[in-house]
Amino acid sequence: MSLPVAPPVVEPPSEWGRLDPRMIVVKPLNELIGLLPLLFALVFLGNVETWRVVAGVGTVALIILYGLFAWLTTKYRITDTQVELHTGVVFRQRKAIPRDRIRTVDLTAKLGHRLFGLSAVRVGTGQQERQAGEGVALDAVTTAEAERLREVFLLRQKPVEQDGEQEVERDTETVITRLDRRWYRYAPLSLSGLVGIAVTVGFAMNLVNELDVEFSEVAALRGIASWITGQPLAAVLLTAAAAVLVLSTAASLLTYSLQNHGFRLTRHADDTLRVRRGLLTTRSVSIEEQRLRGVALHEPLLLRAGAARGSTR
Template identity: 45%
Template sequence: MSTEVALPPAEGTQDAPWHRLDRRMLLIRPVLDLVRSLPVLLGALLFGHGESWQWVGLAFTAIAVCTGVSHVLTSRYRITATQVEWHTGLLLRKQRAIPRDRIRTVDVTSEPKHRLFSLAAARIGTGRHSNTGSRHKDELVLDAVTIAEAQRLRTLLLHRKEVEAPAAAATPPEQLVAAVDKKWLRYAPFTLSGLAVVGAAVGTVYHFAHELHFDPVRFSLVQAVVGHFAETPAWLSLALAAVGLLVVVSLLSVAGYVLSFWNFRLTREPAGTLHVRRGLITTRSVSIEEERLRGVEIREPLPLRLAGGARCVAIAAGLREGKGADKGGGLLLPPAPLARAHEVVAEVLGEDPAATPLTRHPRRALYRRLSRAVTGVLLLAAALFALARLGPLPDWPWQVALLLLPFAALVGWDRYRGLGHAFTGRYLVTRSGSLDRGTAAVRCDGMTGVVVERSYFQRRAGLVTVIAPVAAGKGHYRVLDVGEPDGLALADRAVPGLLTPFLTGQRDRG
């Protein structure tokens, strides 16, 4: 028997009551563990008949189920004046404790398995990440507790306010900041989230067909479709395939939008907390303390920008930055009209620094973006041309690559057109990107410093990149390819006095 201890128990915690996970989870956890072990179980039953290793697969499945049941029966937790303590395990006992002053997030998620019995999973996190990317050391998951208990934990740990009777406690009034509108569904196809689903589905089907040596063309329906495309002109086949793909991707994107943002509500609580609720099948509740808010970012991917839409994301300490705004905890507004995104920014921050007119960057930044975009396409075309001359490839790939030159130049020009920065009040505003444009407004008092970078080519062009490190969001936000005098002045203004010795020395040498 081994024991893992994160922190020793705090003094004066003997009277703090212990709580256990809801026993109704015992009706769910064994089924989930059995489903996870299904490949091993099926392999043992189908291919291990009469073999000694068949019992190994059955034993593995039994151990997995028993471990899940043991976790539910032995897990217990308590909230003391200084920390959150959690104990679990029968043979392998684990004990953890998280200081309450380090707690930054309490995410409440209710998946379909929880909603069957009105349960939820409460994730108590410190907002820190280990170098390995694992969150297990910085996140405590209570799976599962009642919804009332999860809300009590959120109020107690984030608002630092005791709730004596969750069922009888009066719900504090909330101020509605934003709610989803059914008209916003028109922006769903422009998120292209359905494209990832189609790609994953095609990849999975191809993988299994390849592994099982199965030819889908043997189906009569597939044969009819293939024969129809073989008899039609190539350009018409490509057009029909593109239209079909567009319809499927649009439908899947709309479905994904509904599943993720159904009943989306952003409210402000009297305790100074922004509260986000969303989800249809899996519901999620996230709290963002306004005192930990370091700014906001308006994200405009190219398809969504062409439709006049945008997303709004909070830059706050302690929130996980997911792959995309939807997966992270800082989403303040789903894909919606750009004007509504600016209204949410003004409501959350009390002003809208993201709407400030931005200073354009020098024309030398345009030349850098055009040269980088065009050079990448030329190198690709040269590589394909060399392969064509050596024999492995035909000539048309490098010819198609050359046709991409105008599009590459257009992207480079659009990247320059999107560059801009401003300094307004307490906020440093920076905008960049073309395919995924973002406008970030970062509070200067939330910066941990300022970094001025110059590459060899930037020095030749008289440009610099100013980096604003922030202990929130992406971790840093860049003002790309700004003129050297303007960049140094901007950095000195953002963090007054930090660069003064360097600027004074530069003027003395001048």
């Protein structure tokens, strides 16, 4: 039985081009989503003062301008031999990766990307990109363009001889594993929940101190303080420990769900492995199987009850 002919991989033009103009909106939007708690506290906590409103509006304006200049100063091109990226608002950066060294393609779509149908494409050589400053990130291109670039970089479609003609295999996938709901029981065994609570409390206390917010002005806090002063120390400590345990568990489960929702590990007909996961921010990472050097298993103390974290090398 003959295989259906798939469309050929179309190489992108080798001229310099710009990213999708919607990046002007998407980049500031992604930044502002992360700053929403800080901006809310700056403007609304304590007395509503003019300088706080001006500072909040000024911060938003600067982030929007940064997105505009980032788009204007970013250009890229893909030639037969390498991927080049020139970017930088204050400090110019020029990066290039030989195409024959590309080992991974990472498609990431944050909430702002998803609202506008865009994705960020990062290509890497399998080295420690975050530490060595390697890797080229195209933020942002359309989702369809991101998938096409993945095909180009990893040569997903390979010609095969059949009946004297060259045909291309249909892209099929084999599911190696997918998210098992039983994995959620291991989420609270990590320290991510406790760390998240500690960071949040520390940030909140520092923010309250900077904004000169008086606890006596908040009725709920006055009620808690009154209850604490009227209870034995043991009861207060037990209640605090129970509250930390509940909040830590909830935070760990929420974090695990946001990061690993829809997790799937698949093998494709073009000899690549692909990992997809994420709820608000979706991520799809492809790696050529023949360039996979190994797998590392990490077993923190609390996870040794039957679980581990894995990573490729």
